[in-house]
Amino acid sequence: MANPFYLQVIPDDRPLCDRSIEIRELTSFAESGANVVLYSPRRYGKTSLVRRIQRDLAARGAVTVFVDFFGVSSVDEVAARLANGVFAFTHGREPLWKKALTTIRSFRPVLKPDPESGFSLSVETAAAERRGIRLLEETLESFGRFIEQIESPVHVALDEFQEIVSLDQALQIESAFRTRIQNHRASYFFIGSRRRILLGMFNDRQRPFFQSAIAYPLPRLPEDELAAFVRTQFTDAGRECSLDAAIELVAAGASHPYYTEKLAFLAYELAEKIDTETIAAAYDRLLGTERPVFEATVLGLPPGQRRLLQALAREPTEHLLASSYVAAHNLGSIGGVQHASRRLEELDLIERADPDGAWSVVDPLFAAWLNRQRERRVE
Numbered sequence: 462m463a464n465p466f467y468l469q470v471i472p473d474d475r476p477l478c479d480r481s482i483e484i485r486e487l488t489s490f491a492e493s494g495a496n497v498v499l500y501s502p503r504r505y506g507k508t509s510l511v512r513r514i515q516r517d518l519a520a521r522g523a524v525t526v527f528v529d530f531f532g533v534s535s536v537d538e539v540a541a542r543l544a545n546g547v548f549a550f551t552h553g554r555e556p557l558w559k560k561a562l563t564t565i566r567s568f569r570p571v572l573k574p575d576p577e578s579g580f581s582l583s584v585e586t587a588a589a590e591r592r593g594i595r596l597l598e599e600t601l602e603s604f605g606r607f608i609e610q611i612e613s614p615v616h617v618a619l620d621e622f623q624e625i626v627s628l629d630q631a632l633q634i635e636s637a638f639r640t641r642i643q644n645h646r647a648s649y650f651f652i653g654s655r656r657r658i659l660l661g662m663f664n665d666r667q668r669p670f671f672q673s674a675i676a677y678p679l680p681r682l683p684e685d686e687l688a689a690f691v692r693t694q695f696t697d698a699g700r701e702c703s704l705d706a707a708i709e710l711v712a713a714g715a716s717h718p719y720y721t722e723k724l725a726f727l728a729y730e731l732a733e734k735i736d737t738e739t740i741a742a743a744y745d746r747l748l749g750t751e752r753p754v755f756e757a758t759v760l761g762l763p764p765g766q767r768r769l770l771q772a773l774a775r776e777p778t779e780h781l782l783a784s785s786y787v788a789a790h791n792l793g794s795i796g797g798v799q800h801a802s803r804r805l806e807e808l809d810l811i812e813r814a815d816p817d818g819a820w821s822v823v824d825p826l827f828a829a830w831l832n833r834q835r836e837r838r839v840e
């Protein structure tokens with residue numbers, strides 16, 4: 462039997478653990494045409510959740526457009542991905558497809574046979590001379606005309622939306638989006654894991670998106686739900702897993718959606734029976750598979766930030782700037798710590814649970830790995 466655990470976006474036909482409250486609330490926002498900023502640390506299940514919500518909205522007659530801005534490198538590409546999202550949904554759905562073709566004129570869809578999915582869809586600009594912000598504005602305006610011409614509710618998911626901030630004309634892109642979409646009869650979800658950057662777009666008075674969407678943080682999964690889910694997945698796939706073993710596995714994965722699934726995925730490969738030894742062996746493998754990413758992250762940081770990260774992995778603190786903490790972890794000057802913490806927070810490597818809460822490393826496995834490294838150095 463195939464391994465029942467997933468390391469990518471969860472396919473539409475596979476079960477999700479829980480998220481029933483989130484699905485209900487977010488669906489209700491979508492149906493009332495509200496805009497939402499959906500954010501969490503990496504790999505909490507944002508994309509899987511939104512895909513699921515869109516699948517159900519589409520089954521009830523909505524037009525759902527999904528656009529992923531990950532790695533986007535120019536304004537033209539932002540526009541192209543948006544157009545692609547519209548064509549990808551409408552393809553094969555007459556009369557929507559024809560409406561999309563007649564209204565969205567800045568791009569042409571290009572369909573090519575694909576051995577895996579049947580066909581692949583890309584877009585090319587219709588008028589080669591049109592580029593940049595103007596192309597994006599035109600695409601957004603034409604999408605607006607498309608919406609006006611149809612009766613179905615419309616939901617648009619813009620995944621990894623904060624990526625547009627890294628582009629040269631970031632503010633103009635934000636402005637182009639904001640001014641156009643505020644007239645669209647549609648619900649927009651802005652999704653991302655670079656929380657400081659994403660929320661900065663919506664919380665800063667000077668920015669076009671200021672206070673234009675409902676902020677919706679996605680939490681980790683509840684431990685008991687996750688344990689029950691993991692256990693069912695194991696037993697349905699013919700593995701023996703007691704509730705205690707499932708609870709132990711979830712604790713080892715820190716209730717983190719992705720790490721827990723990956724731990725379960727590795728445990729499934731290792732043994733017929735899931736027990737303490739299997740979990741420990743799977744955990745070592747998990748650390749091994751994540752090591753290259755952790756190493757690269759640490760190597761990319763200047764020494765001051767590296768030291769602060771190591772300190773917080775070892776000892777989370779409410780008083781980052783207390784002289785005793787700075788001295789105990791050899792962090793140098795208070796000014797240096799302030800600068801390093803700002804930078805690490807921007808990178809989403811450290812966070813403060815709430816405004817007065819403790820500072821800690823965002824990724825629990827990364828923290829565990831940093832501590833193992835330190836223990837090795839000390840030995």
Ligand SMILES: Nc1ncnc2c1ncn2[C@@H]1O[C@H](COP(=O)(O)OP(=O)(O)OP(=O)(O)O)[C@@H](O)[C@H]1O
Nearest residue numbers: 467468469478503504505506507508509718719722
């Ligand atoms: N509800 C869930 N039930 C079970 N597993 C989940 C759930 N949500 C997320 N996961 C696990 O987390 C992994 C990541 O999910 P997904 O890609 O949707 O997260 P994401 O927040 O969009 O990640 P990223 O920040 O990398 O974009 C999935 O492959 C799965 O292993």
Ligand SMILES: [Mg+2]
Nearest residue numbers: 507508509620
């Ligand atoms: Mg995602």
